Amino acid sequence: MVTMRRIISAGQIRCRFNSRLLILAAAVVFVAGGCRGKGGKTVIEGSFPFAMNQKVVCFHMNSSELEPVDSAITDDKGRFRFTLHTDFPEFYSIRFEESKKSIVLAVHPGERIALVSPVKEYWKNYTVRGSEDSEKVSELVRNQELYQEDFKALAKTFYDSLYSPRFAGEIKPELDSAYRRLVAEKKEFARAFVRKNCSYLAGLMALYQQVPSAGLSRSEPVLRPEEDYIYYHMVDSALNALYPASTPVRMLRSQMIAWDEQKRAKESYVARAGKGMPAPEIVMLSLNRDTVQLSSFRGKVVCLVFWASWDQKSRALNKMLRQEYFRLNPN
Structure with a gap:
C-alpha cells in the first residue's frame, strides 16, 4: 500500500508539474501573441x-x-x-x-x-x-538625384538653343532622342528596383517617382499604371500581406481598388459601345451657352473631336476643322 501510494503521489506530482508547464507555456504564447502588432x-x-x-x-x-x-x-x-x-x-x-x-x-x-x-x-x-528599408530608400533617392541632374542639363540646352537656326533641324531631334533614352533608363531602373524590393516600402516609393514630361514643363510618373500595372500589383500584394495597417500600404490598396473598378467600367463601356453600336449620350454647352445633346443629331453625320486649348496639335487640328466646316457650309 505504501508503495502504491508513493507511485500515485509521484504521478500526481508529475501531473501537477506538467499542468504548470502547460499553463506557463500558454501564458508565454498569450503574451507573445498579445504583443504582436503593438509596435x-x-x-x-x-x-x-x-x-x-x-x-x-x-x-x-x-x-x-x-x-x-x-x-x-x-x-x-x-x-x-x-x-x-x-x-x-x-x-x-x-x-x-x-x-x-x-x-x-x-x-x-x-x-x-x-x-x-x-x-x-x-x-x-x-x-x-x-534600417534596411531606409537604406533602400536612400539608394532610390541617389538614383533620382542623378537623373534629375541629367534632365536639368537637357532643359538648359533646350532653352539656350531655342532660337538657334539649328534648333529645329539638329538640336531638338538630338534632345528628343536623349530624353527618350533617359526616360527608358529610368523606367528600367524603377522596374528592376520594384522587382527586387516589392516587399519594402522603398518598392512602394519607387512606384511614384516622377520624370519631366517631354516638354520639360511638368512632371509625369515613371511607371504608369496603365502600362506598368503588374508592378503596382506586385508591391500591393506583397505589402498588403505584410503590413495591411500601414498608411502608405492602405493608400496603395485604395488606389488599386479604384483602378480595378475603372478598368472594369471601361471594359463594360467598350463592350456596350463598340464599333457599330449606338453612341452613348453626351451633353455639353455650346459657345452660346446652350445645352446641346448628341442624340439631337441622330440621323446626321457627326464629327466629334476631343481637344484641348493648351495642346499644339489640338489647335492645329481645330484650325483645319474650321476650314473644312466653312468649305462644306459656305453660307
Whole structure:
C-alpha cells in the first residue's frame, strides 16, 4: 500500500508539474501573441557637422500632408536624436528648418536608425544605418538625384538653343532622342528596383517617382499604371500581406481598388459601345451657352473631336476643322 501510494503521489506530482508547464507555456504564447502588432520604440539619431545649433524637424508623411511629430536643436557637433513610437512601417522625413529638402526614411517599429552627412546638401549625400528599408530608400533617392541632374542639363540646352537656326533641324531631334533614352533608363531602373524590393516600402516609393514630361514643363510618373500595372500589383500584394495597417500600404490598396473598378467600367463601356453600336449620350454647352445633346443629331453625320486649348496639335487640328466646316457650309 505504501508503495502504491508513493507511485500515485509521484504521478500526481508529475501531473501537477506538467499542468504548470502547460499553463506557463500558454501564458508565454498569450503574451507573445498579445504583443504582436503593438509596435515599439524607434530611435532616429543624426550627425550633421555642418548644422550646429540648428532646428531639425521630424515629420510623419501622411496621405496628403507632412505632420510634424517632433523637433530638436542640434548640439555643437550637429547631433540630434528623436524617439518615436511606431505601430507599423511608415514613411517619415527629417528636415532642417533652414532647408526645404528632406531625408525620407521608411521606419519600422523598434529600429535604431543612424543618419550621417558631412555636406550641406545632406539630402544628396548621406548614409543611413539600422534600417534596411531606409537604406533602400536612400539608394532610390541617389538614383533620382542623378537623373534629375541629367534632365536639368537637357532643359538648359533646350532653352539656350531655342532660337538657334539649328534648333529645329539638329538640336531638338538630338534632345528628343536623349530624353527618350533617359526616360527608358529610368523606367528600367524603377522596374528592376520594384522587382527586387516589392516587399519594402522603398518598392512602394519607387512606384511614384516622377520624370519631366517631354516638354520639360511638368512632371509625369515613371511607371504608369496603365502600362506598368503588374508592378503596382506586385508591391500591393506583397505589402498588403505584410503590413495591411500601414498608411502608405492602405493608400496603395485604395488606389488599386479604384483602378480595378475603372478598368472594369471601361471594359463594360467598350463592350456596350463598340464599333457599330449606338453612341452613348453626351451633353455639353455650346459657345452660346446652350445645352446641346448628341442624340439631337441622330440621323446626321457627326464629327466629334476631343481637344484641348493648351495642346499644339489640338489647335492645329481645330484650325483645319474650321476650314473644312466653312468649305462644306459656305453660307
